[in-house]
Amino acid sequence: MVKIIIIALDPPPNVDEVEWIENRFYELNGLVSGFKIGLPAVLKNGLESYKRIFKDYKGLLIADFKLADIGDIMSMSAEIIKSYGFNAMIAHSFVGYSNAIDKLSKKAKDLGLKLILVVSMSHEGSKEYIDGHLNDFLQIAVKANAWGVVAPATRVDVIRNVRSKVGKDIKILSPGVGAQGADFGSAICNGADYEIIGRSITGAENIKEKATQIIKTIEERVKICRGLQ
Structure with missing residues (x-):
């Protein structure tokens, strides 16, 4: 079983x-x-509450705080993120490169943190501003040597565009699968490396069984879209 999904751990109210x-x-x-x-x-x-849970975890552990500030402040945040056991972090690219993402990129490299930049989002409002600057944000991601970018599974045309611009060197992480409407496997089929899934799995009665089922669904769809079946 290929590991192709990232779980969004977003607890519901109450x-x-x-x-x-x-x-x-x-x-x-x-x-x-x-x-x-x-x-x-x-x-x-607080971060301390979760440090114990993940202390021996070797997989991808992402701090999704969507950092968006001047470089010095984001770099300070990165140090805290690293100190609590995370090995990846998400930041917004709209803050620009100079004295912002450039400093964060250097700090991430020094700390051994994977830098993931948002270049588009899964909600409709992303079309109002963010998507209009997609190519600019992709240039920032490439210049910053980002490990990955976030691009929505809800708009596979964006994923295809991102992949055509960044090649194979940058990972594409795609939210919006399942509860937000995108079909399981659709992002992978259009160029994403990972599908980010939350409620469809975390809200299931049998979590492990549901995850296994969804992974198999993705694998079957990918086989078909890649002509392997």
């Missing part, structure tokens, strides 16, 4: 967030490529 994340991590560890933790869970419970 749950014990730490317990919720811990349960899903233990159910899915070894089955998926990695996990992504966003701001709501961290703002409520």
Whole structure:
């Protein structure tokens, strides 16, 4: 079974967030490529609450805080992110390269953190501004030697465009699969490296069984779209 999905650990309201994340991590560890933790869970419970859960984890662990500030501030944030065991972080590319992403890129390299830049988003509002600057953001990602970029599974034309611009050297991570409407496997078939999946798996009654089922669905779709079946 190929590991091609990243789990978005975004707890719903009215749950014990730490317990919720811990349960899903233990159910899915070894089955998926990695996990992504966003701001709501961290703002409520602090980073220390999750450090224990992931302390021995060797897979992809993404701090999805979508950093967007001057370079010095983002670099300070990167140091904190690294100190709590994360090995990847997401930042916005719209802050520009000079004295922003350039400094963050250098800090990420020094710390051994994978830098992932948002170049497009899965919601409709992304079309209002972000998507109009897609090519500019891709140039920033290439110049910064970003490990990956975020491009939406909800608009596969964007994924194809991103892949054509960045080649094979930059990973494409695609949110919007499942609950937000994109079909499982559609992002991979159009050039993404990973599909980011949240509620379709984390909200299931049998989490591990659902994840296994979805992974198999993706694998079958990819075989078909790549002419292997």
